[in-house]
Each structure stands twice: as C-alpha cells, then as structure tokens.
Amino acid sequence: MTTQPVHGGGALIPRPDKTFPALRAALAQVAPSRLAEMTSERDTVFTMATQSNSFGPIAMFQLKWATVIEIERFPDVARRLHAAEQAAQVLDKEDPKWQAAMDEIREIMQAARAQVANG
Numbered sequence: 161m162t163t164q165p166v167h168g169g170g171a172l173i174p175r176p177d178k179t180f181p182a183l184r185a186a187l188a189q190v191a192p193s194r195l196a197e198m199t200s201e202r203d204t205v206f207t208m209a210t211q212s213n214s215f216g217p218i219a220m221f222q223l224k225w226a227t228v229i230e231i232e233r234f235p236d237v238a239r240r241l242h243a244a245e246q247a248a249q250v251l252d253k254e255d256p257k258w259q260a261a262m263d264e265i266r267e268i269m270q271a272a273r274a275q276v277a278n279g
Contacts, residue, residue, distance in 0.1 A: 171233040190232035230272040
C-alpha cells in the first residue's frame with residue numbers, strides 16, 4: 161500500500177475548484193451516480209450553516225466532495241477504494257483482511273485529502 165495515490169494513466173479531469181458549481185460539474189463527469197447524494201447533502205449542509213450562523217458545515221461539505229472527486233479522477237485509485245470498501249462491508253472484523261481493507265481506505269482518503277488541501 162502507498163500513502164500517495166498511484167495514478168495509472170493520469171487524471172480523467174483536472175482538479176476542480178472547491179466551489180459548488182465546479183464540484184458538481186466534476187462529479188457529473190467522474191461519478192454521476194452520486195449527484196443526487198451531493199445535492200441532498202448540500203441542502204442539509206446549507207440549512208445547518210444557516211441555523212448555526214457558521215460556514216463550518218459548508219467548508220466540510222466542500223472538503224468531503226473535493227476528496228471524493230480527487231479519488232474518482234483516478235480510476236485505478238477509485239477501484240482500489242471501492243474494492244476495499246466492499247471488503248470492509250463483507251468481511252468479519254476479526255479477519256486480518258478486514259483490517260487491511262480499513263487501512264487501505266484510510267490511506268487512500270488521507271492521500272486524497274492531502275492532495276486537495278495542497279492543490
């Protein structure tokens with residue numbers, strides 16, 4: 161396992177800005193099946209931000225979806241993540257393969273967040 165994503169063939173799209181329109185457009189290209197989830201979450205987050213009079217929920221929303229897109233921009237990385245997520249769901253938590261899957265998920269997510277934060 162690596163701490164940085166391994167990009168076989170490069171990114172499908174450039175890294176988008178962290179604005180909602182840019183993130184939505186990027187998600188439509190790399191993971192269109194998740195658009196409804198993003199929109200629903202956006203509505204919840206904007207309500208929370210309004211109620212709390214804080215931009216914190218919006219910043220977390222932007223970071224989450226920028227991270228999702230960072231992973232999905234690289235098909236090999238996305239496949240690794242989805243395989244690890246599937247393994248984590250079906251394996252027994254006592255199985256060493258479950259822990260390996262969880263480690264893979266954590267490493268991929270951390271590397272993607274670092275890329276988003278530094279990019």
